[in-house]
Amino acid sequence: MATGYAPPSMYRSQEGMGIWEHRGKVAAVGVGHSPTERRWDERPETSVGAWSIMALRNAIADAGVSPDQVDGLVIVPATTTGAFWPKDKPLPQDVINSFVQTDDPLDGIAKLSVEWLLKNMPELTNINYSVYAPVCMSNALNVAAQAVGDGLAHTVLVLKAWHNLEGRYYQGGQNAQESIAGTSAMTSLWGAPACYGTALQFAEYCRKYGKDHDMMTPFIINSRRNGLMFPEGYWAQHRPEELTAEDYQLARWIAKPANLFDNDIPIMCAASYLFTTAERAKDMKQKPVYILNHADSDAVPRGLTPTLEEVEAECALTGRKIYEGAGITVDDLSFENMYDGFTQFHQFHIEGLGYRGIELGEALDFYQTDISIEGPNPVSPSGGNIGSGRSRFWMHTDSIQQLQGRAGGRQITGVNAEIGVSGGPMPLGGNYTVWSATPD
Amino acid sequence: MKQGVIPDDLTAPFWSAANESKLVIQNCSQCDRLQHPPAADCGLCKSGDNLEWKEMSGTGRIYNYGVVHDCPIRLLQDDQPFNVAVIMLDDDPGIQMYSHLPGTPVDDVPVGSAVEVVFEESANGQKIPEWKVVK
Known part of the structure; x- marks a missing residue:
């Protein structure tokens, strides 16, 4: 079974497509996670492959199905947080010997293929559909929802896993060299770190609307608080430390106006969800969470980095696509779990949604109100990447668990x-899912 | 000090022009549209058949900036913190270039000000377009 990337036709990228044809007919049921770790300790049982298997098996068990009932796999084959296996470092033979390997010795160590998973999960005997999604769980969820809706498979496991290796990320490779190739030099010579582009948009946002960096403080504190109630997350598992306003406001700059806590922490982790038809979901172990729509942003900036104008226009377009396909309005949203890693994405996403009626330039004022899980306007109840480390999937797990009523300490109480809605990552280039406790 | 540059097929005309203190940007003559960074195809018509290099006036405006305190590039880490600005070209404000804004104090950047191109040597002698505020 050759596995390729999902075709563009599986994504809902355009405005005007109408209500999603499979609205309420696809459901998420099972959730499975691996533990988290800051970096890989190079043991077989903590490899990205091992943790992927663990997450998949946990999702199967959580849904209460048998492995032979699963007939589809949607995975993201890239697993790097920005760390790549060094060319001059010997491969960890004990890890390779612990699994059934493919032709690629880095499979299961610094990348992941469907072939590797199937070789190492012999219980998945009935997979007849598999497809890759690029980059993120957000993307894979859109593909899985469409695949189930289209009848390409009826019970699908969706997987995203991350490996993180020793050393500071993005400090090796060409960044450590004396000279670089001309094409890379066009953008990288000036030394801007990953958060720089978002920091620029935030800087322009603050100038335009008269806001400042300190106004992000309630959002940061809220995100860490929610993250500490996410038992699957990094901070809850390893460093259960609340953040104070002083911690945030005095943190060192990375690319001003983005500081250390505006960035997420790269970690090792894996998560999987089990998607199926609404009909089959009725008999499974967990309450189904129905998918009302999925939406895709595929905009490309004209210049080196998106302008504020481009970001605001695209987030507004994304909001319209989300609501149109789901057949809902902003008033129907109980909560939002839009992307936050970097924190300065979040205000663009929720202003694009018009969440709780906010308009352009109002999100930071909104953050000064009650945005807690106990209040009427919960913001990022998952805590996102800021609350639990860089996975880009906490927001999806939380959305499912909120609607199943099993978000534990994070369960929103100020509103039913x-x-x-959850999704991201980039304002220009993201994927979004609308989740519902009921199919209609 | 910026890293040296090893021109490749796609970018060699840009770097050659820079060594002659000229700023050129890729242009699709069919679409009459500039694009930067250069690419194998025009971002609009998706064809590579009509791509050429066009000399720019060398003037622009500071659109935005950030101050880098934690740079991933080893050769630049001794210079931290430093400005990284986005310049929009007068020839086409949709075309952006990065700049360290030589001569401008860190975090004291006059957004919106006029700038003009200058050329600095990198670690291997390749000249790099940079931008200075016009006094």
Whole structure:
């Protein structure tokens, strides 16, 4: 079974497509996670492959199905947080020997293929559909929802896993060289770190609307608080430390106006969800969470980095696509779990949604109100990447768990959890899912 | 000090022009549209058949900036913190270039000010377009 990338036709990228044809007919049921770790300790049982298997098996068990009932796999084959296996470092033979390997010795160590998973999960005997999604869980969820809706498979496991290796990320490779190739030099010579582009958009946002960096403080504190109630997350598992306003406001700059806590922490982790038809979901172990729509942003900036104008226009377009396909309005949203890693993405996403009626330039004022899980306007109840480390999937797990009523300490209480939205990452280039406790 | 540059097929005309203190940007003559960074195909018509290099006036405006305190590039780490600005070219404000804004104090950047191109040597002698505020 050759596995390729999902075709563009599986994504809902355009405005005007109408209500999603499979609205309410696809459901998420099972959730499975691996533990988290800051970096890989190079043991076989903590490899990205091992943790992927663990997450998949946990999702199967959580849904209460048998492995032979699963007939589809949607995975993201890239697993790097920005760390790549060094060319001059010997491969860890004990890890390779612990699994059934493919032709690629880095499979299961610094990347992941469907072939590797199937070789190492012999219980998955009935997979007849598999497809790759690029980059993120957000993307894979859109593909899985469409695949189930289209009848390409009826019970699908969706997987995203991350490896993180020793050393500071992005400090090796060409960044450590005396000279670089001309094409890379066009953008990288000036030494801007990953958060720089978002920091620029935030800087322009603050100038335009008269806001400042300190106004992000309630959002940061809220995100860490929610993250500490996410038992699957990094901070809850390893460093259960609350953040104070002083911690945030005095943190060192990375690319001003983005500081250390505006960035997420790269970690090792894996998560999987089990998607199936609404009909089959009725008999499974967990309450189904129905998918009302999925939406895709595929915009490309004209210049080196998106302008504020481009970001705001694209987030507004994304919001319209989300609501149109789901057949809902902003008033139907119980909560939002839009992307936050970097923190300065979040205000663009929620202003694009018009969440709780906010308009352009109002998100930071909104952050000064009650945005807690106990209040009427919960913001990022998952805590996102800021609350639990860089996975880009906490927001999806939380959305499912909120609507199943099993978000534990994070369960929103100021409003009934009925419909939520999650997705990201970039304002220009992201994928979004609308989740509902009921199919209609 | 910036890293040296090893021109490749796609970018060699840009770097050659820079060594002659000229700023050139890729242009699709069919679409009459500039694009930067250069690419194998025009971002609009998706064809590579009509791509050429066009000399720019060398003037622009500071659109935005950030101050880098934690740079991933080893050769630049001794210079931290430093400005990284985005310049929009007067020839086409949709075309952006990065700049360290030589001569401008760190975090004291006059956004919106006029700038003009200058050329600095990198670690291997390749000249790099940079931008200075016009006094």
